[in-house]
Amino acid sequence: MEAFKDKFKEEAKELIAELEHMVLKLEGNRANKSIVEEVFRVMHSLKGGSAMFGFSLIDKFTHLLENIYDKIRTGEYQVTDDILDITLNAVDHLRNLIEETPDTVAQLEKENNKFIEQIEIVLSKGALKSDDFKNNSDDDKKVSNHTKTYFVHFEPSSDFFQDGSNPLFLIDDICQLGETLIVPVYSKIPKYEKINPIDCYISWNLLVATDDDINAIMDVFIFTNKRSKVEVAKLSDKNLLAEKSHRKILLETLLKNHADLFEKLSIVVPDLEKAQNGNEQNTQRQRVQSSHSVEQTIASIRVSSEKLDNLINWVSELVTIQAQLSLYTQQNQHIGLAPISEEIEKITRRLRDDVFSIRLIPVSNMLTRFQRLVRELSHELDKDIVFESRGTETELDKNIIEMLADPVMHIIRNSIDHGIEESTEERVKKGKPAKGKILFNAYYSGTNVYIQIIDDGKGIDAEKGIDAEKVRAKAIEKELISPESEISRKELFDFLFLPGFSMAKVVTNLSGRGVGMDVVKRKIADLRGQVEIDSKLGFGTTVTIKLPLTLSIIDGLLVKVDNINMVIPLSSVHKVYEYEHTKIEKAINNLILADDERVPILNLRKYFNMTSPPPPLERVITIEYGDYYIGFTVDEIIGEYQAVLKPLGSAFKEQDFFPGATILGDGTVALVLDSNKLIELFAKTEVKIGN
Amino acid sequence: MEKKILIVDDSESIREVVSFTLENAGHEVVKAIDGQDALTYLDGRKYDLIITDLHMPNLNGIELIKRVRTIEEYKFIPILFLTTESQTAKKMEAKEAGATGWIVKPFVPEKLLEAIKKVVR
Numbered sequence: 001m002e003a004f005k006d007k008f009k010e011e012a013k014e015l016i017a018e019l020e021h022m023v024l025k026l027e028g029n030r031a032n033k034s035i036v037e038e039v040f041r042v043m044h045s046l047k048g049g050s051a052m053f054g055f056s057l058i059d060k061f062t063h064l065l066e067n068i069y070d071k072i073r074t075g076e077y078q079v080t081d082d083i084l085d086i087t088l089n090a091v092d093h094l095r096n097l098i099e100e101t102p103d104t105v106a107q108l109e110k111e112n113n114k115f116i117e118q119i120e121i122v123l124s125k126g127a128l129k130s131d132d133f134k135n136n137s138d139d140d141k142k143v144s145n146h147t148k149t150y151f152v153h154f155e156p157s158s159d160f161f162q163d164g165s166n167p168l169f170l171i172d173d174i175c176q177l178g179e180t181l182i183v184p185v186y187s188k189i190p191k192y193e194k195i196n197p198i199d200c201y202i203s204w205n206l207l208v209a210t211d212d213d214i215n216a217i218m219d220v221f222i223f224t225n226k227r228s229k230v231e232v233a234k235l236s237d238k239n240l241l242a243e244k245s246h247r248k249i250l251l252e253t254l255l256k257n258h259a260d261l262f263e264k265l266s267i268v269v270p271d272l273e274k275a276q277n278g279n280e281q282n283t284q285r286q287r288v289q290s291s292h293s294v295e296q297t298i299a300s301i302r303v304s305s306e307k308l309d310n311l312i313n314w315v316s317e318l319v320t321i322q323a324q325l326s327l328y329t330q331q332n333q334h335i336g337l338a339p340i341s342e343e344i345e346k347i348t349r350r351l352r353d354d355v356f357s358i359r360l361i362p363v364s365n366m367l368t369r370f371q372r373l374v375r376e377l378s379h380e381l382d383k384d385i386v387f388e389s390r391g392t393e394t395e396l397d398k399n400i401i402e403m404l405a406d407p408v409m410h411i412i413r414n415s416i417d418h419g420i421e422e423s424t425e426e427r428v429k430k431g432k433p434a435k436g437k438i439l440f441n442a443y444y445s446g447t448n449v450y451i452q453i454i455d456d457g458k459g460i461d462a463e464k465g466i467d468a469e470k471v472r473a474k475a476i477e478k479e480l481i482s483p484e485s486e487i488s489r490k491e492l493f494d495f496l497f498l499p500g501f502s503m504a505k506v507v508t509n510l511s512g513r514g515v516g517m518d519v520v521k522r523k524i525a526d527l528r529g530q531v532e533i534d535s536k537l538g539f540g541t542t543v544t545i546k547l548p549l550t551l552s553i554i555d556g557l558l559v560k561v562d563n564i565n566m567v568i569p570l571s572s573v574h575k576v577y578e579y580e581h582t583k584i585e586k587a588i589n590n591l592i593l594a595d596d597e598r599v600p601i602l603n604l605r606k607y608f609n610m611t612s613p614p615p616p617l618e619r620v621i622t623i624e625y626g627d628y629y630i631g632f633t634v635d636e637i638i639g640e641y642q643a644v645l646k647p648l649g650s651a652f653k654e655q656d657f658f659p660g661a662t663i664l665g666d667g668t669v670a671l672v673l674d675s676n677k678l679i680e681l682f683a684k685t686e687v688k689i690g691n
Numbered sequence: 692m693e694k695k696i697l698i699v700d701d702s703e704s705i706r707e708v709v710s711f712t713l714e715n716a717g718h719e720v721v722k723a724i725d726g727q728d729a730l731t732y733l734d735g736r737k738y739d740l741i742i743t744d745l746h747m748p749n750l751n752g753i754e755l756i757k758r759v760r761t762i763e764e765y766k767f768i769p770i771l772f773l774t775t776e777s778q779t780a781k782k783m784e785a786k787e788a789g790a791t792g793w794i795v796k797p798f799v800p801e802k803l804l805e806a807i808k809k810v811v812r
Contacts, residue, residue, distance in 0.1 A: 011704050051796060
């Protein structure tokens with residue numbers, strides 16, 4: 001059971017996330033029945049599973065929630081802000097509950113009770129029938145200590161056996177509900193010679209004392225055919241079967257088998273009840289109503305990420321071997337081998353693309369979190385903001401999405417806090433819609449994915465004015481620029497990504513939240529991505545994040561430096577030039593002229609302390625770094641190469657400009673160079689870029 | 692008695708628990724992740740029993756039961772569904788769709804096997 005429990009935990013986490021997503025969706029379309037159905041279904045699955053695997057707190061809790069949504073479903077309740085708030089808080093609470101440990105159980109239980117109280121308060125406040133609600137939950141919990149006594153008359157149709165039913169099973173089921181007093185009626189059994197062995201002649205009169213309600217008894221008979229007669233009625237709110245003497249009286253009455261047995265029983269009941277100091281008598285029959293549900297989600301199979309990683313690993317191996325095969329085919333002219341090798345290359349490529357796409361998930365997966373953030377923070381700051389998203393089907397590697405969520409949260413937080421105007425009046429005065437807007441936009445471009453967070457708030461004054469001056473002052477203070485130098489718009493925005501330039505401190509006086517844009521930039525750089533800000537005063541701010549599609553394959557340029565293979569990501573390669581070595585050696589200020597532009601050079605041979613003499617003709621690859629180009633000198637260029645990234649051993653942990661390596665067709669290793677990291681490092685130690 | 696049983700549930704953990712219990716009891720188990728998936732397994736192969744959840748995406752349990760009953764080979768196959776106690780209305784609906792009986796969630800292995808014994812001979 002323990003093993004299943006872990007599996008359920010995983011499942012529950014997904015269900016909770018789905019619930020959160022659905023509730024947020026419901027907020028926008030309160031009347032949408034199918035969303036309510038969906039919320040209900042998710043809660044129900046959660047409840048069923050938690051009861052199954054012993055998460056009793058979740059079971060209790062979701063039960064209450066489920067009741068609310070059941071009532072919304074039947075139209076008894078309306079979706080109100082209070083209900084949505086409670087449900088969303090509940091989502092957070094559920095997340096804690098699923099992680100319950102013996103140590104935290106007491107604490108969680110306390111919270112649980114607090115929550116249940118809250119729910120009840122909200123419901124009673126909302127002019128809803130809270131009594132009804134409470135009763136309902138009490139009934140279901142079976143905590144009501146009253147045991148009631150029911151009368152049941154069961155008369156199976158004569159063909160009852162024919163659909164494989166057995167009336168004794170039903171009687172068994174009744175016995176499981178509580179104490180019983182059962183009297184079979186044999187009067188209809190014909191003479192032996194007239195008995196048809198496939199017919200049922202017996203009926204039953206019985207009393208059952210149970211804590212369950214009448215539905216539990218009705219349920220037992222749900223599957224009897226329509227021709228069978230079933231009567232269930234409450235005889236007393238007391239347990240009449242507890243006392244032996246009472247049982248005897250009742251048994252006698254039952255044995256008489258009157259046509260109006262229930263009435264006859266009812267006559268004796270008051271006396272018996274009186275004997276038990278009770279005087280209530282109530283008879284009720286309950287009808288069952290049916291409801292319909294519509295359900296929809298996308299079909300998918302869940303596979304453990306470990307299996308996926310293995311698969312990807314094997315495909316990577318296959319790609320490597322395939323490259324070896326191609327090389328061998330080129331070098332050895334075997335007749336007939338070339339077409340086979342080509343075919344394998346084609347299939348391998350398709351296989352690789354398909355397998356790698358398995359890891360891709362749509363960005364919509366992280367949207368719920370942002371929606372929550374916008375909702376909660378805007379409430380907190382008393383701003384009216386809508387969150388919109390576009391291009392949510394854009395897919396990214398699961399790992400990237402996971403690591404991306406935090407920085408994007410930070411950007412959105414900034415937008416809400418500092419971007420959107422303090423008041424709606426301020427917005428209206430500027431001729432903008434009263435509601436602030438934050439747009440999450442995702443799209444593909446080439447082998448990259450772009451994600452933009454666009455707000456229509458105040459924007460940053462880049463030209464002159466307070467913001468620009470503040471940034472300038474800060475930059476001068478940090479000795480990043482000299483007091484005389486002009487800074488461009490672009491540079492100004494770039495400064496915002498440096499430590500100490502947090503938007504909070506610059507744009508408004510509100511304090512930052514500990515994480516500045518420098519951290520955002522670093523986190524995105526870890527994903528081999530880039531981030532940029534653009535803003536127009538009065539119109540809003542756009543933050544654009546550029547990301548690679550996947551982290552495990554790099555389209556690169558294979559080069560050689562001192563006989564060592566290196567792969568430079570093609571996305572940052574701009575152009576390749578050829579220079580005589582002496583020209584590079586004599587370059588003034590380490591700058592060379594490429595297409596009439598002065599470009600600083602990073603001599604890889606020198607940088608990595610390679611001692612062998614360089615070839616007379618060296619290649620310079622210009623690498624894009626922001627708006628500048630940096631020239632990397634290499635010995636030889638071999639060509640384009642799709643590198644499957646393999647991690648380097650722990651001996652290489654101390655550096656981060658070689659994030660990994662790849663195995664070439666001939667089995668040799670090529671180091672994959674992270675040009676951005678290298679340039680950053682180089683810029684820190686050697687020259688100032690762009691000046 | 693070794694039986695071939697089709698389990699339909701969108702929750703992997705429930706699916707595993709049920710199949711674990713049944714396999715331990717010596718039955719052969721086929722698993723489907725929802726109603727739609729289940730129909731692909733109902734292609735004429737012989738089963739002794741179908742156990743299905745009611746709340747599932749794509750094709751829910753009720754719809755599945757209705758569809759199964761329209762297939763000639765499975766007209767009389769016993770179908771049990773999994774349900775929680777609070778859902779009387781659902782039970783009626785499932786019954787009308789053609790279910791044979793139900794198993795209340797949460798269940799213990801013995802209960803499950805007992806319920807199966809009642810419908811499979």
